[in-house]
Amino acid sequence: MKALVIGGSSAIGEGIIRQLAAEGHQVTFTYNSNASKAEALCQDIGNDSRAVQLNLADPAAVDAFLAALTANDTPDVLVNVAGVTHDALSVGSIGSALSQVHTINYLSPATICARIAELMMPKRQGAIINITSIASRFPRAGNAAYGSAKAALERFTASLTLEVARFKVRTLCIAPAFVDTPMFREFAKGQDKEIIRSLPLREILAVDDVANTVMAFVRGDIKTTGITLALTNGQPVL
Amino acid sequence: MKTQEIALIAANVMYIDDVNEIDVSRSLFNDYSMSSLDFVDFAFELKSTSGKDFSPDQLWPVNTMMSNPEFYSSGKWTDAGKTELVRVFAGYTELQDGQLNSEALHNLFSVNYIQHRLAAM
Numbered sequence: 001m002k003a004l005v006i007g008g009s010s011a012i013g014e015g016i017i018r019q020l021a022a023e024g025h026q027v028t029f030t031y032n033s034n035a036s037k038a039e040a041l042c043q044d045i046g047n048d049s050r051a052v053q054l055n056l057a058d059p060a061a062v063d064a065f066l067a068a069l070t071a072n073d074t075p076d077v078l079v080n081v082a083g084v085t086h087d088a089l090s091v092g093s094i095g096s097a098l099s100q101v102h103t104i105n106y107l108s109p110a111t112i113c114a115r116i117a118e119l120m121m122p123k124r125q126g127a128i129i130n131i132t133s134i135a136s137r138f139p140r141a142g143n144a145a146y147g148s149a150k151a152a153l154e155r156f157t158a159s160l161t162l163e164v165a166r167f168k169v170r171t172l173c174i175a176p177a178f179v180d181t182p183m184f185r186e187f188a189k190g191q192d193k194e195i196i197r198s199l200p201l202r203e204i205l206a207v208d209d210v211a212n213t214v215m216a217f218v219r220g221d222i223k224t225t226g227i228t229l230a231l232t233n234g235q236p237v238l
Numbered sequence: 239m240k241t242q243e244i245a246l247i248a249a250n251v252m253y254i255d256d257v258n259e260i261d262v263s264r265s266l267f268n269d270y271s272m273s274s275l276d277f278v279d280f281a282f283e284l285k286s287t288s289g290k291d292f293s294p295d296q297l298w299p300v301n302t303m304m305s306n307p308e309f310y311s312s313g314k315w316t317d318a319g320k321t322e323l324v325r326v327f328a329g330y331t332e333l334q335d336g337q338l339n340s341e342a343l344h345n346l347f348s349v350n351y352i353q354h355r356l357a358a359m
Contacts, residue, residue: 122282163275167282 004075005029006112007082008051009037011181012131015207016079019215021045025077030054030065032082056082056108057100066115074119074126077218080109081131083150085183090144098145105149110156113171117160121167127218128169130157131210134177134230137237150175154228161226170225172217177233178204200234239288239356244349247287248272251280262349268341284352290359297355299326300343314338330354 003020007013008029020027027049031038038051054065086101088094113128120126135143136151154173161171178184178195184204188195196202209231216222222229230237241262248266249257266272272280281294295302300323303309309319315338323343327333330351337343 121278122285124282166275166279 001025001077002073002075003027003077003079004116005079005081006054006056006109007031007080008041009034010081010083011183011207012176012179012210013079013081014041015211016081016214017041017049018045019208019211020077020079020218021047021049023215023219028052028075030082032056056104059103059108059111062108062111066112069115069119071119071122074123075116076120076125077127077129078113078116078120079129079131079214080112080153082109083131083133084146085187086145087142087187088145089142094145101145102149102152105146106152106156109153113157113160117164117169120169121164124168126164126169128157128160128164128171129214129217130154130171130173132173132175132228134175134232134235134237136175136228137230138235157228158226165225170217172222172225173228174210174213174231175228176205176210176231177235179210180204180206201232202234204233205231239284239353241349241353243287244284244352244356247283248280248349251276251283260349265345265347266349267344267347272347284356288356290356292359296359297352298347300340304340329358 001024003025005013005017005020005027006029008017009031013029017027017029024047026047027045029038029049030052032053032055035053042049042051052065055061082104084101084104086097088097109130113130117126117128130153132150132154133146135147136154139147154175157171157173164171178199185192196204213229213231242257245260245262246257248270249260252270252272254260254270260270264270277298278294281297284297285292303319303322309316309322315323320338323333323338327346331346
């Protein structure tokens with residue numbers, strides 16, 4: 001079984017890669033800038049894993065990466081986990097930032113989904129998993145760009161689901177709330193305790209909580225397609 | 239491939255119980271309501287059964303051509319587009335001016351056309 005993980009050098013990406021490899025997947029993953037970490041991860045997990053540099057902010061690079069894929073490269077599993085946060089008010093001259101956030105969090109992952117789905121369909125199997133965010137459901141001052149990009153990816157995935165379902169390609173969006181990652185600590189700016197205190201469960205997710213959900217879907221333990229599954233810190237999502 | 243093999247694949251894809259309901263000269267798009275997803279499914283099955291390597295667009299290039307401004311622009315086929323259409327249907331039918339619209343072209347997508355197209359690949 002082959003897996004392609006877009007964004008393998010993030011904490012969540014690494015957690016997912018490790019679990020995929022542990023269950024026998026030959027993993028190809030992309031990274032943006034941390035080549036040494038990617039190489040170390042490859043060495044660590046073995047199993048013919050491969051790391052490829054890819055900048056999701058560069059649509060031409062994404063197109064070139066996808067154009068080089070052949071039917072023999074078709075993964076059984078695609079996980080889009082790469083993303084970038086952007087916490088800023090959505091007033092004023094936001095065009096450039098909005099474009100970049102949407103390119104990385106929505107346009108590139110959607111483009112990758114579309115191409116990989118095309119490769120999976122003739123084989124009549126495949127699992128496409130997009131890691132989105134609970135920010136898509138919970139508007140907050142400062143998260144318009146990030147939240148709307150993740151919402152767009154969820155909406156895109158929903159329509160894609162209808163087009164690939166008969167070919168037995170299944171999709172899932174996983175929308176985590178706060179996860180214990182460097183991205184969370186950067187967001188918290190030292191206010192970790194205050195944030196956790198404000199959460200209904202008074203705890204944040206671990207990386208493996210997300211990875212476990214990915215694996216449950218890949219194994220077929222979650223028998224669904226086309227939904228967004230929210231992994232929350234206790235906030236009800238209706 | 240024989241027309242009956244092709245018709246059977248079409249019938250299976252469209253959940254038509256009796257393959258004899260498919261007239262091999264009638265349009266699968268216009269007369270049997272083959273959807274765009276049915277078409278992709280149909281092309282995959284034909285590819286698998288025929289052993290030939292082709293994409294759905296190669297089986298029926300007209301839709302892709304219509305989104306290419308070199309071939310189709312301002313609601314009309316360009317000269318290059320007309321030349322390409324003639325090439326696509328060469329040996330199957332000679333296109334008349336009245337057939338240069340989407341519906342008339344879709345009328346040509348029959349089992350007979352597919353047999354011809356596959357043989358030409």
